[in-house]
Amino acid sequence: MKTIKDIAALAEVSIGTIDxxxxxxxxxxxxxxxxxxxxxxxxNFQINKTASTLALNKKYDIAVLFPTIESKSDFWFLxxxxxxxxxxxxxxxxxxxxxxxxxxxxxxSFKKAFDRLLENSFDAxxxxxxFLNETQERLIQLDQRKIPYIFINVEVQNANNxxxxxxxxxxxxxxxxxxxxxxLNDEGDILIVKVRKDSNHHSSIENRVSGFKxxxxxxxxxxxxxxxxxxxxxxxxxxxxFISKQxxxxxxxxxxxxxxxxxxxxxxxxxxxxxxxxxxxxxxxEENATFIENETIDFxxxxxxxxxxxxxxxxxxxxxxxDVVPQKNSYLPIKLLTKENIKYL
Amino acid sequence: MKTIKDIAALAEVSIGTIDxxxxxxxxxxxxxxxxxxxxxxxxNFQINKTASTLALNKKYDIAVLFPTIESKSDFWFLxxxxxxxxxxxxxxxxxxxxxxxxxxxxxxSFKKAFDRLLENSFDAxxxxxxFLNETQERLIQLDQRKIPYIFINVEVQNANNxxxxxxxxxxxxxxxxxxxxxxLNDEGDILIVKVRKDSNHHSSIENRVSGFKxxxxxxxxxxxxxxxxxxxxxxxxxxxxFISKQxxxxxxxxxxxxxxxxxxxxxxxxxxxxxxxxxxxxxxxEENATFIENETIDFxxxxxxxxxxxxxxxxxxxxxxxDVVPQKNSYLPIKLLTKENIKYL
DNA sequence: TAAATTTGCGTGTACGCACACGTTTTGTGA
DNA sequence: TCACAAAACGTGTGCGTACACGCAAATTTA
Numbered sequence: 033m034k035t036i037k038d039i040a041a042l043a044e045v046s047i048g049t050i051d052x053x054x055x056x057x058x059x060x061x062x063x064x065x066x067x068x069x070x071x072x073x074x075x076n077f078q079i080n081k082t083a084s085t086l087a088l089n090k091k092y093d094i095a096v097l098f099p100t101i102e103s104k105s106d107f108w109f110l111x112x113x114x115x116x117x118x119x120x121x122x123x124x125x126x127x128x129x130x131x132x133x134x135x136x137x138x139x140x141s142f143k144k145a146f147d148r149l150l151e152n153s154f155d156a157x158x159x160x161x162x163f164l165n166e167t168q169e170r171l172i173q174l175d176q177r178k179i180p181y182i183f184i185n186v187e188v189q190n191a192n193n194x195x196x197x198x199x200x201x202x203x204x205x206x207x208x209x210x211x212x213x214x215x216l217n218d219e220g221d222i223l224i225v226k227v228r229k230d231s232n233h234h235s236s237i238e239n240r241v242s243g244f245k246x247x248x249x250x251x252x253x254x255x256x257x258x259x260x261x262x263x264x265x266x267x268x269x270x271x272x273x274f275i276s277k278q279x280x281x282x283x284x285x286x287x288x289x290x291x292x293x294x295x296x297x298x299x300x301x302x303x304x305x306x307x308x309x310x311x312x313x314x315x316x317x318e319e320n321a322t323f324i325e326n327e328t329i330d331f332x333x334x335x336x337x338x339x340x341x342x343x344x345x346x347x348x349x350x351x352x353x354x355d356v357v358p359q360k361n362s363y364l365p366i367k368l369l370t371k372e373n374i375k376y377l
Numbered sequence: 378m379k380t381i382k383d384i385a386a387l388a389e390v391s392i393g394t395i396d397x398x399x400x401x402x403x404x405x406x407x408x409x410x411x412x413x414x415x416x417x418x419x420x421n422f423q424i425n426k427t428a429s430t431l432a433l434n435k436k437y438d439i440a441v442l443f444p445t446i447e448s449k450s451d452f453w454f455l456x457x458x459x460x461x462x463x464x465x466x467x468x469x470x471x472x473x474x475x476x477x478x479x480x481x482x483x484x485x486s487f488k489k490a491f492d493r494l495l496e497n498s499f500d501a502x503x504x505x506x507x508f509l510n511e512t513q514e515r516l517i518q519l520d521q522r523k524i525p526y527i528f529i530n531v532e533v534q535n536a537n538n539x540x541x542x543x544x545x546x547x548x549x550x551x552x553x554x555x556x557x558x559x560x561l562n563d564e565g566d567i568l569i570v571k572v573r574k575d576s577n578h579h580s581s582i583e584n585r586v587s588g589f590k591x592x593x594x595x596x597x598x599x600x601x602x603x604x605x606x607x608x609x610x611x612x613x614x615x616x617x618x619f620i621s622k623q624x625x626x627x628x629x630x631x632x633x634x635x636x637x638x639x640x641x642x643x644x645x646x647x648x649x650x651x652x653x654x655x656x657x658x659x660x661x662x663e664e665n666a667t668f669i670e671n672e673t674i675d676f677x678x679x680x681x682x683x684x685x686x687x688x689x690x691x692x693x694x695x696x697x698x699x700d701v702v703p704q705k706n707s708y709l710p711i712k713l714l715t716k717e718n719i720k721y722l
Numbered sequence: 723t724a725a726a727t728t729t730g731c732g733t734g735t736a737c738g739c740a741c742a743c744g745t746t747t748t749g750t751g752a
Numbered sequence: 753t754c755a756c757a758a759a760a761c762g763t764g765t766g767c768g769t770a771c772a773c774g775c776a777a778a779t780t781t782a
Contacts, residue, residue: 033436033471035767035768035769036768036769037768037769045731045732046731046732046733047732047733047768047769048731048732048733048770048771049730049731049732051769051770051771052730052731054769055770055771057771058729059729059730059731060729060730060731061729061730061731064730064731078468078469079768079769080431080469080471080767080768080769081469081470082427082430082431082469082470082471082767082768082769083431083737083767083768083769083770084768084769084770085427085737085769086425086427086428086431086736086737086738086739086767086768086769086770087736087737087768087769087770087771088737088769088770089736089737089738089770091378121701123423125426125427126378126425126427203717203718203720204718206717207715207717207718210715210716210717211559214556214559214560215559217562247717334710365712365718366713366717366718367710367712368711368713370552370555371555372548372551372552372555372592372711373548373549373552373710373711375545375548375708380737380738380739381738381739382738382739390761390762391761391762392738392739392762392763393740393741393761393762393763394760394761394762396739396740396741397760397761399739400740400741402741403759403760404759404760404761405759405760405761406748406759406760406761409760409761424738424739425737425738425739427737427738427739428737428738428739428740428767429738429739429740430739430767431737431738431739431740431766431767431768431769432738432739432740432741432766432767433739433740433767434740434766434767434768
């Protein structure tokens with residue numbers, strides 16, 4: 033591999049001139065510039081990135097806007113781990129990662145965290161944009177400051193993010209429906225259980241439900257489907273009573289929970305010994321894993337949480353340091369978890 | 378982040394001494410060594426990898442032992458792409474990748490390629506060990522030369538590879554069985570179609586079959602299963618006649634093909650308009666994709682071919698350049714392809 | 723035509739580390 | 753106490769690039 037010095041010798045100029053040509057800086061006559069560019073092409077010279085970064089000796093900062101994590105079973109635990117892994121890898125390249133946390137249930141907390149983030153100086157941002165309006169208002173500042181940003185897990189339409197990394201919610205719902213259809217062998221009613229009424233934020237759950245319904249609309253329009261919202265999901269007794277009331281309809285054979293809160297339903301099923309009911313939900317947690325293993329939950333759809341954090345961080349790093357432009361929409365493949373494959377994380 | 382110079386100042390010695398301590402070279406008194414190590418820990422100093430590699434100015438070579446590729450629809454096309462992607466990324470770090478090709482059906486060709494590889498000098502090796510005995514005989518040399526190596530796609534037991542990246546064949550067979558069981562709703566016979574008699578090599582196919590059978594043994598021992606080997610699978614007419622003979626048994630409702638050659642069966646089914654037959658196979662190719670989309674094939678199990686190549690190469694790179702030790706067994710998650718999710722590669 | 727600019731290019735230093743080599747300090751034996 | 757070797761430590765140069773600075777030649781201006 034040739035170095036700048038080699039090229040300089042070949043072109044019979046100094047390395048300074050080569051440097052100017054490479055970086056398109058002024059101070060070189062058209063003639064010599066053309067000559068040098070030709071030589072560069074011929075020898076397909078590439079600058080040594082190692083030496084380059086050393087000479088630049090810049091330090092980079094990546095700001096991360098992220099939900100607080102309460103325990104290991106929290107959904108956000110794994111994306112965080114992914115960010116940390118990437119963070120370790122890029123640390124030796126003088127790149128640091130700074131977190132700004134918010135309560136994922138509180139839009140005010142989100143706003144405050146975002147504003148705190150904006151007060152700082154950084155070179156790129158990784159964002160979980162749980163609240164759409166609040167996000168969009170603040171993206172303007174990032175755009176003005178020409179700071180690149182990537183969304184993970186939640187998609188924002190019409191934004192200038194360099195990438196989105198996460199699932200395609202609608203289509204994951206469709207797959208869930210296909211599996212449910214197989215499980216039920218096209219007999220029995222279906223109950224869709226949501227955990228709280230979704231505001232405009234976090235509409236991926238609504239997308240999952242839409243995908244689920246659309247499959248049956250196309251393949252089996254006659255099947256009956258109910259959709260409920262658990263009031264006060266944190267109170268076990270009220271949850272218990274509420275679900276029991278719903279299941280008075282003895283035709284219900286399948287349940288679809290479009291979120292990680294499938295745990296609640298699985299607990300209910302186990303307690304009341306209703307294992308004949310088919311259950312599909314989302315996301316791997318320790319609790320969910322045991323339910324998969326004893327087949328209380330039939331399928332879990334996994335969002336690749338770790339990869340979201342890892343790839344998001346790495347993509348930003350590669351963008352600011354190596355000028356690698358990522359794909360705009362990186363929809364992760366839909367991963368199915370069952371008793372058989374759950375061992376492989 | 379502190380530099381060697383900073384540490385030297387703190388310890389009131391020269392950078393030379395710090396350098397000796399860091400690399401555990403002789404020439405430093407026990408006392409000062411201890412003092413310096415303490416300071417290094419306190420300030421949790423890490424050497425700047427960029428400067429280090431620049432100073433070392435080493436070039437690295439990764440040797441790849443790989444099957445020849447005949448067309449884009451070849452299974453090995455994507456793993457190769459993965460290697461190439463990784464190769465591009467690490468090229469600017471003065472690391473090159475050299476291929477040694479062999480015919481995946483010919484053990485002699487494998488031996489020759491491996492021997493050619495061993496004649497060269499290189500720093501790490503990525504190996505698709507299609508032939509087990511021939512591999513094991515030659516690993517000794519790599520071990521002696523202390524060259525790290527990684528297997529992809531095919532696992533070798535009791536070897537000193539730093540990692541294996543690929544599927545867990547047995548368990549992928551189990552998942553296939555679970556899906557088949559759902560598709561058939563536990564009615565009808567099953568036909569397992571292999572494409573050639575497997576010698577000891579490439580036993581992942583045998584593992585898939587074992588996994589498949591073991592599921593039914595545990596869940597539905599009464600189901601009937603036949604296992605056939607297509608003679609001369611490259612001749613369409615003889616294949617056609619052979620399969621027709623098998624399907625005289627009208628109870629057969631499901632077919633399992635434990636390899637990418639599921640295409641052959643899909644073609645048959647389409648030609649003879651037997652779409653009611655359930656079909657599960659392996660690996661995504663252009664042809665298979667169309668069969669998934671028109672639902673001739675119900676499920677494909679994907680081996681993450683691209684990732685195998687990409688991660689294998691990257692892991693070697695990180696091992697030799699950044700001292701990152703990979704997981705010994707990196708079983709990739711089992712990915713299911715259906716009409717619904719095939720868009721996301 | 724001399725002076726004032728502008729253009730075109732070369733030089734030197736810094737980035738942080740690795741390592742060969744040179745210099746100083748310490749310890750040992752006579 | 754001195755000589756002398758071995759141990760302990762310091763210095764200098766190079767890795768390939770970036771960039772500020774400076775100088776000479778070419779061009780413009782008076």
